[in-house]
Amino acid sequence: MPKLAMRRDYMQRWAQVAKMRIHEKPWRLFLIALFCFSFLAASCVLIAGKGSYTVTVTAWDRVVRLDTSARTVGDALEEANVVLGPNDYCSPGPEAPLTQGLDIKVIRASLAFVSDGGKVSAIETAKNTVGDLLSQAGISLGADDAVIPSREQPVPDDGRVRVVRVTYADIVEEEEIPYTIERRNDSSLEAGLVRVLRNGTEGLAKVTFNVRYEDGVEVSRQQVSRDLVKDPSPQVLLVGTLQEVTRGSDNIRFERAIEAVATAYCPCTKCCGPYANGYTHTGILAERGVIAVDPRVIPLGSRVYVDGYGFAVAADTGSAIKGNRVDVCFSTHEEALRWGRKQVKVYVIE
Known part of the structure; x- marks a missing residue:
């Protein structure tokens, strides 16, 4: 018997047996049908669900509503033509699976x-x-x-x-300690004059500070300790209290004495310039018994006694007369030249 005929005969016999078995047990046919239906339904759900996601993509100034069959956030971004840079932010991440109604946010770096x-x-x-x-x-x-x-x-x-960047460091610095000044009254010294009896010396201390640096620049410091290395020594001054001196037959009572440099002048144009008119700054006649002063040291109008010159009144000023300087007036140019320049004591009487 040819092989084809044998195969056909086998199939016919199998069909007859199956038909007999189905008629004998009809519930088998029901199970087969139920299985086929379930398989087809699941396939339809999978096929239908594959393209049913609706998501929203917000990327910098764009908002895209997308119906997609993509499976991941990255695939959805690709469909929306959103290209992520290496430092861009995406939430959820590109590998996250899509879900219905998902909001995808992208922030550009x-x-x-x-x-x-x-x-x-x-x-x-x-x-x-x-x-x-x-x-x-x-x-x-x-x-x-x-x-x-x-x-x-x-x-x-x-x-x-x-x-x-904040750092701290301890540093040690030497610090001078100023000396104090001790004043002692001296009745042998004219009032207004001061003499140094003993010079003062500074003391020395070593001070430790805790220093705060910001980016290497000092911004503050706090003292941690202070060690005395050397005590300071005070300066001792003698302060004059004497207010009466004798010059010749005159007993001169005064308020204060000034040690000054004294030069001399006369009313001539050689001493006072081409515009000299013979009068002082205060308007009185320039003659012997008048001196020029710095009004900040000796007020104009003061009566004074100048050693080597005598009694006078402070009634004139001069461009070169500053500080402890006076210019004594003589009637003639020769007398002024003979005086020259001297260190004198000026006693301010009143």
Whole structure:
């Protein structure tokens, strides 16, 4: 018997047996039908569900509502023509599976400028807070370091963040201690005069400071300790109290004495210039018994006694007469030349 005929005969016999078995047990046919229906339904659900996601993509200034059959966030972004940069922020992440109604947010990275200890670095970032930005940049803070704005603050609009490196160090400095001044009355010295009996000397101390540095620049210091190395020695001054002196037959009572340099002049044009008119600054006649003074030292109108010259009145001034200087007046140019320049005591009487 040919093989084809044998196969046909086998199939006919199998069909007859199956028909007999189905008639004998009809519930088998029901199970077969139920299985086929379930398989077809599941297939339809899978096929139908594959393209049924509706998602919203918000990327910088764009909002896209997308019906997609994509399986992941990254695939949906590709359909929306949104290309992620290496530092862009995406939530959920590109590998996350899509779900119905999912909101996908993309934040484009921008440049931030971080000054760390004075060195500025440009960093492309999409981080929200200063702390996250520093973490991205690999910048860690020491216990005393500061950051402006603080870590919890959002990255400022201009992207500028400053990290201040704070360090402390103890330094030792030598410090001079000023001497004090001790005044002693001396009845043998004219009132107004002072003599140094003993010079003072500064003391010395070593002071330890704890210094705070910000980015290497000192901003504050606190004294930690102070060690005395040398005590200061006071300066001792003798202060005159004598208010009466004798010159010849005259006993002169005075308020104060001044040690001054005394020069001389006369009313002539050689001494007083081409516009000399023979009168003083106060309008009285320039003659012997008149002296020129610095009004800040001896007030105009004061009666004085000048050693070697005699009694006089302070009634004139001069451009060169400053401080403890006086210019005594003579009637003639020859007398003024003979006087020359002398160190004298001037007694201010009143």
